Amino acid sequence: MPEEVLFESESRMDGAEIASVLRNVANKLDDGDPVTFAAGEESVTVDPPASPTFEIKVERETGSGPDETSFELEVEWSESDGSDAEGDVRVE
Structure with a gap:
């Protein structure tokens, strides 16, 4: 099945910054809310x-x-x- 990349971001971060991003995602999942990923002008929202x-x-x-x-x-x-x-x- 072909894959379509909807959003991609790669950047160097320290452990605390990575943990903060993961914590934000975890909080959204825990609350059952959609998750929006954004970098610059690009963004995508998913609703697992x-x-x-x-x-x-x-x-x-x-x-x-x-x-x-x-x-x-x-x-x-x-x-x-x-x-x-x-x-x-x-x-x-």
Whole structure:
């Protein structure tokens, strides 16, 4: 299935700034409110269902340059149905 990027932003931030962004998203999800992502003149608002799928991925990229480690947090849902997710994930 083709992918359409609706919004993308990448910037260097310290841990406290990243935590603030994640906290704002978490608060919106907790309240059941739509989430708006904005950078410069670009913005997109999404309205996740009550029980979307939540994916955590940790990767290490190796190759010609220095190794790079990253983690990704993904919240995903079908626009045609509010599919319920399964599982219990903790951040420790």
